[in-house]
Amino acid sequence: MTALAEPTGTPAAWPDTYGPEAKPRMGFFTDTSVCIGCKACEVACKEWNLIPEDGLVWTGESYDNTSELNANTWRHVAFVEQRKPLRLDGETASIVGQAAPAPEPLRWLMESDVCKHCTHAGCLDVCPTGSLFRTEFGTVVVQEDICNGCGYCVPACPFGVLDQRKLPRSPDDAPIGLPLMGKKEDGRVWKCTLCYDRLKGGHEPACAKACPTDSIQFGELDELRARAEQRLAKLETDGWNGAQLYGHDPNDGVGGFGAFFLLLDEPEVYGLPPDPVVPTRDLPETWRATAFAALALTAGLVASFLGGRS
């Protein structure tokens, strides 16, 4: 089992705080090499979690009209069109005298993004109300009945996942009678819960359930990490262009993701930070520096005060 460590290096509270109710850490392995961009994960997530519609805006960004993860979008499929071959042997030599030149290589990357459920979760660190907590499954969840909408967690997330829900106040714009639609402009923070309620009931999360190609795999994190290593090895053997794991390393800036990815290009290509760091990692250092500055300031003031007397 993966031990979670606080950024300060103190022993992880999880899973010991759950005592006999502790569960193995659960997560997602999103394998983009089999993602067909159907967006069933987005719809299943919204259906299960009763998330409001997020605007009918055509972006022109390939087939991505969702654009980002936010309070009203907990799964987001990115579409990236590239003039690159899918496989390293993907370009064929052209034959002399043929009627048409060989077409430029083209590939269309698709990736279903989600909250990373970080080992060192900045959002959780800064939440003053205890609304954000780590569940017995090791996932990071916002409790909607405790969140007061302070928004501290929003800048604490290195991925921009945490977001406050702001809905128009107009009484007649509710598209359908969803229960949550009544609560307008609540300002609270909403994000992927890794379907905590479904997990409690012994079910896999809605997105993984809906995924027709098993691009989204749900399971025990240790097992997923092992599976991902094997998968990467196979893709490398098969000559896939740019295959790499993202967020599987427990030694990265957030201690590894609970929901990690197999990508086919650098993370930046998908709009993901290449080297995410939990902002609270530097908190002790920051406080030490602040304390030192305060001391220095005080000393200076005292010195100047004393000096002024002299």
Next chain:
Amino acid sequence: MPSLGTSFGRGGATDHQQDLQNSDCIVIMGSNMAENHPVGFQWVLEARERGAEVFHVDPRFTRTSAMATRHVGIRAGSDIAFLGGIVNYILENERWFDEYVKRYTNASVIVDEKFSDTEDNEGLFSGWDPEQGEYDVTSWQYAGTQVHGAAGQREQGFKGSQTKGEQAGHGGHGGGMSHGNPPEMDETLQDPRCVFQILKRHFARYTPEFVSDACGCTVDEFLHVAKSLCDCSGPEKTGAFAYAVGWTQHTVGVQYIRTAAIIQLLLGNIGRPGGGIIALRGHASIQGSTDIPTLYNILPGYLTMPHTESYGGLQGYIDQTTAPGGWWGNADTFIVSLLKAWWGASAAPENDFCFDYLPRIDSDNSNYWTIEQMLKGKVKGYMVVGENPAVGSANSRANRLALANLDWLVVRDFVEIETAAFWYDSPEVESGELRTEEIGTEVFFLPAATHLEKDGSFTNTQRLLQWHYKAVEPKEDCRSELWFYYHLGKKLRERLKGSDDPKNLPLQHLTWAYPTSGEIEEPSAEAVLSEINGRDATGQALSSYKLLKADGTTACGCWIYCGVFADDENKAARKKPHWEQSYTALEWAWAWPANRRLLYNRASADPEGNPWSERKKLVWWDAEQGTWTGNDTPDFDETKPPDYVPANGAKGPDAIRGDRPFVMQADGFGWIYVPQGLVDGPLPTHYEPHESPFESPLYLQRANPRRQRHTDLAEDPYNPPGGQPGADDFPFILTTYRLTEHHTAGGMTRFTPYLSELQPQMFVEVHPELARLRGLEHGGWATIATARSAIEARVMVTDRMRPVRIGGVEHHQVGLPWHWGSRGLTTGAAANDLTHMALDPNVHIQEVKALTCDIRPGRRPHGGGLRDIVAELRELAGEASERATKTDPEHTRSTA
């Protein structure tokens, strides 16, 4: 699907999607499977993960292309050239599966000496009648046989009727069979008149260079597909094709599929694991709606609809429907059992089992014919159920004008779709062309229950009947189709109770009593399924169509579904997952016929009954037990030994030899060459689309000569084709398609927020070079125009719309999704406002996958301006086509 029907015997996918995991090579053409069949596509990915080649040959680079091992871009409308190239490659390089071809296909059969090929007649087969614009198929027959059986009789019997040959893919071939063999054969395949040699000559010019020039792909790309497919075929390996409406929606669509059938027969890929042709259907139960048809020209189980000009009575019908050999030899048991299911005790031998109660067709009564009659004021009423022709039918503008010409219109749907709202919300009302107060159509909108609000079955793309249960009661006035038709029937019968007018007898005598439940008196869907399955005289549920009788002692609503309710168990409701059984999952739901998952699976064994290889074994002959056995239900008489030879004069299934896997065909062969059943040729030929910027690369005859056009219909004008004056005004190739995020004409998706937000606006896809050429800006607006109308869309500039090089010149293709209309949460122009109603002659399906257009930057004029530019365009096209008609060597005829 007469293409698959004539080639193999049944109009359905030959395989199940799960079996694609066993393929060594999958060619997806005419289909965007990942986007439109994402669930089934998992098996394609499974095959890819196991090392299979997955080719997507398509005009566009789609989400399917993204997942394929290789995408080959071709020009929309050039698929027969590409596939014909593969046929030629197989023949030139001797790559065919020799024993399979010789023993299981009609390659060795000698064809009538009067037959002559398109290669000899500048694109016409023998028998072309320029006056009628039709073929006389006599010269297409096997030597020593006559046109006979269901298909042939229709060909000869009803000159001038549009029903010729259609849906007659059940091997109605007869006369002169000798011990199960056609009269003249050459098993060495050397006779110049044998099918194999005819095929060789027919496709000889489809060289890789020809393919490259006609399709716009490179020689190398073509050769890679052809070679890989051949490498992945044979005793040890199999390859599969998957197609959808990208093949069917052409004026020569049936022949597209036929070309794939020829390839698969040559390579021995039918009836074997990982082989086959998967026909991907576009709706949850479109397969079901042809099995128990919503079509005008067939009865349940693909029985021919009686025609006014034929069939004196039941015996006449049986004589002409029954094939001399194969399972269609038992057609008498199918029709009599159907009549017993419908008219019960009233159906007796002395009244021909009420055969005369059946309605009869007298002409082409297909969808577009009906629209034409509305425009001409001859059809006054219209019931639209589960369709949205104001958006989804070709030339939707003409469809809306037709709706405005009705007396009454009934629309049953979940929401008030465009077809129900056309009278106050349409481009024509906006432009002032139609005025609401002047439209006389009385519109009735009846809200429908969703599949979650009713019990029932879907018959999916692989002939699988899967049961679903009601989750919640329908709200307010929403009702299921079953409820609607049952109670409508009850009301009609109530009204006719005292009538002694004989014309009312069919309704009065109809068996029309189903148990109902609940407050709304919902009829029992299971009772209907049970009736479809059928019962014997003692009331026992039938277990197989083999038990059906022609003496009135059995009743069965659809012979191919017989067995779905065997032992009074709803087998469609079985839900044992595949991981608890073999991959064929015979205990998950139920597939017609007889729960077979892989059709013609006798072909998975060699002529002696042994598997071709261990790797590809499925069904084989167990000599000790004297029976066929294996991992699927054998698609063969269980106890007929491989060496069985029928006696002369044997009938029905007994006339099929023990080494002939295609048991629905009179000769038991897979048909490389189709002597009858199709109206536009025994072999496929590359014809240009009705509208394309090109002349034929092969013949004087440019397009399918037999295609249906509406040349006297002002509402359906055509862009001048390549080589004709005016063609330059429409220089680009237009293709239409669907997106994962929306479903067909949008009635189920544009009204739901979670899907609307994923594709919230109508757009047009163009290549960067075309954008430069026409000054189109990514994210801006464009106006796309044809002779029918002009629409506007947001511009998506993308490398995925590749230009094609035809005849050394680069040509651009314009892509339009067709989901949008004026209603719902996300609205937009209907792409079908641009499309025309020229049709495939076999199935009357529209050609919306390849036509021509122009594209300009900016929005179209709104208000009256639209009428002005449409009028301008029509004038332009009109003048040009007038000029064209004078010089057009092709025969032009109206469907009227």
